[in-house]
Amino acid sequence: MNIAVVTFPGSNCDDDTVRALHALGASVIRLWYRDRDLGGIDGVILPGGFSYGDYLRGGALAAQAPVMEPLRHAVRERALPVLGICNGFQILTEAKLLPGALRPNRQGTFLSTWQHLRVTRASSLFWGLREGEYLRLPIAHGEGAYYLPPGQLASLFDRGQAWLQYVSFDGQLTAAANPNGSVANLAGVIAGSVAALMPHPERAMDAALGSADGVRLLTAWLEGIRRRSRDASS
């Protein structure tokens, strides 16, 4: 099972992501944004960072990168699992592989802090991550306010695409727990085989650094891929 981590010019969480995957025993292939061959790849992570400096809009320029064409094709043709983290989330919405958009934080400034999250909806993409489970992960972004055009929120929840929400330290879904002005406290969404979140699971791999909850999240994603390929081959 091969997991690809794509580096765009300006990606800066790619090394952390590769290190996290290695810690979980995954076999990692590094892709450069010009690569067009996704053959033999079972899952793709678009890591965090400032692709193209976040110039124009976060993710907008990277969404036009050569690698996005075969990626879009593989999602459509073989439901390739894709996980976007932070800037990867922005790239996936700009590429229209996920609904909505990420707008500048409500407070107008970058925000780096620890954040509690709740799994709003279990998904077969994250095997073993149960609905109602809590995670503590760091966030670090300037454009992380999830936005949906009016009227689309209800259907996002109805379709089970609302995946992660920001909550308070005691698990309450409150306005005060919303760090950036995201609609409905949304921190992560799923559409088909594509999932993305603003927090950084790859930075939460060790309790000594504040939390090991990233291990749970990434293990669940890898396990989802493993079971999927096993089911496909059986």
Place this chain on the structure above:
Amino acid sequence: MQARDVGLTQTEYAAICRLMGREPNELELGLFGALWSEHCSYKNSRALLKRLPHEGPYVVAGPGGNAGVVRVSDDWEVAFKIESHNHPSYVEPVQGAATGVGGILRDIIAMGAQPIAVADLLRFGTDSQSVRLRQGVVKGIGQYGNAIGIPTVTGDVAYSETYAQNPLVNVLAVGLRRPEHAMTANTARPGHLLVLVGQRTGRDGIHGASLLASQDFQGSEHDTLRPTVQVGDPFLGKLLMDMTLTAVERGWVAALQDLGAAGLTSAVAELCDSSGVGANLWLDRVPLRQRQLSSYDIMLSETQERMLMAVEPERWPDVRALADHYEILATVIGEVTEGEMIQIWWDSTVQGTVSAHWLVRGCPRRDVSEEWWRALRHRPTEAPPVITTIPSLRALVLDVLAHPDVRDRSFIYQQYDSTIQTRTVWGPDHDVAVLRLHDTRVGLVLSVFGTGQWASLDPYAGAAAAVVLAASRLAALGAEPLGLTDGINAGNPDKEESFRQMASAVAGVQDAAEALRIPVTGGNVSLHNETDGQPIWPTVMIGALGRLDDATKPVPDCVGAQGHTLYLVNPGPLHWGGSVAERVVEGASPYPLGDLGHHQRALEAMTQFVRRGLAQAVRAIGRGGLATALARMLLGAPPSLGMAILLSESTESEKLLRLFNEGPAQWVVAVAPEVVDDAVGYWQAVGIELRYLGEVTQSGRLEVDERVHWTRAELLTAWRQPG
């Protein structure tokens, strides 16, 4: 063009003519103007700085290179250095601060090290314009550091009217390298190609070093300085960093130098001078952003995101291919030659010829007599302050916690990514940063501290105390000190009083570093921090780096369990000179520094105490004094815990002086009941006073002398003032 147009005096001009044996042409004069500026030549400070101790068991590279380097383990070396970007940040706060970060990161990269951390040390005024300046500076630091992917892990901020027209923006960067990837600028050899990598050269920041950073501001001068603004591009900076470090790892770079102040001129001159070689420069080959840049512009442009490499000709195709991969420009713009002369060409015409040696070392520098230098230590003895009106202890504790110099800095540091690169064990919510290295338990402690009012009253003692305080925080974790970097910020050195203040500050750093046996491996001096004749407080920013054998389990800086006993280690005299509390209540007086040798013994004893595992929690006393240290040890503890403090001082006035004394080398320690006897015995044996303070309770509040108390919410509300 005349000497004064490039910031040179008539005496300096005469010295140039003597060295050259002729008058310089305009281009040559411009090169001298830039490299003989205060910012590049350190003409007023070098003779003082050379007195700092530079030798130590862990030092790999001391001052003189782009950054100091110390050894952490057999596998890792650390490059670190502080740099100022004060004037540019006043002119354009966002870009000034951003390019400050970019500049110090390239210094670290030039040593072959991967940057892993940034710290910011800031000073602002107290008016509304200063608020905007601060917002811009913080935005700029975050904009660059966040985008290039280097965490900002610790910092220091303080305020005074003195900085209103002269904010201080000092940035410290830390980088890691394998010993075999060590890079310097002194290994260029004749025959090497000079390769310029990165941004196209434009008309950015011409005369940034010689005029912007090396002269005082006059209120109306803003306009004439307009063309000197540089814009940082962290996106390109990231590509340049990755490309450069990859080329270094592959062994393709023979010598490396970043382009900072005075641009290509400084880079080529430093490379040639330190390598003992000359160069031919072909300016017509330098990639330009605008047409019609003159040789003068090209040589002095401070366009950001550029590096200069010396490359063996057979390696050039590899370097070019690597640059192509990262989609950045790499261009051969010259060659290294025998001798020391730099010849500047445009097509087949020589535009100018100067010796690297003249540019780098020829500038007449100011020296001082040993007698004058020694006399800086003689300071008037001050009578201890008498508190005339006794303020309310209850109110003062809250006022000090809420003071801008003490309060929670999260509104600043939350704008910085502090967790990227996954090394941050302790981030900016602690007094120091603790960073682990990957694949080992060994880690680093980075402790930064800048002087305040004390140094304005007594620059020598204030600077020495800043060194001791930064080191006290390393000792609180039992960390092994590796080295220091110092940022000296002061007024116009041509004025005797400002020069004396700057020299006194350097003397304080020298004496403290020598007493503590911690080498100073590099630093920065920023002078001319004056506007309309008003100098800033002389301000010394210290960065101390330490090693932890196990960075994954730092000794807590907050109390952890009921029943633990609290002690004050090495209590200072009953004096609150230079403290925040004194500023809040009634003015300012200098604090008695005390004996540096005694401080050294206290630091050593604390380091060993922590390593023996006798402390459950430790916090070094700093800004805000004992009262603030206690409050912060409680605010980070489980909410049910409280503290019952019993002060041994008898009068109200003495109690205040104890609680708000900010003298260095004092700590609060929490000791578990089962090791209290061992702890007391330990401090008796080492001959350092351990004074009982009280107990950790279950009250959820801070109580003093069973008479005054503060709830956790009260303390938190005071400390977490917005902005």
Place this chain on the structure above:
Amino acid sequence: MAQFHATVVVTLKPDILDPAGDATAQVLRQMGYLVDDVRMGKHIQLTLEAESVSEAEAAVRQMTESLLANPVMETYTVRVDAS
């Protein structure tokens, strides 16, 4: 007093580096567009009260000089219309 709408367009001075414009131009070229140069700016719309167009324009110029633009590196144009 009457209400006026003002539009301020802030652009970088020609000699000032524009990293965002450069990166955007690079991607547009990669997409196949024949783009020579891209310069980014800010478009700011304000509604304000003033006695006259000229007074409104003077006020907006002052706001721009002191806050909306940094004259050190940016230039701007102002347009004011009556409501």
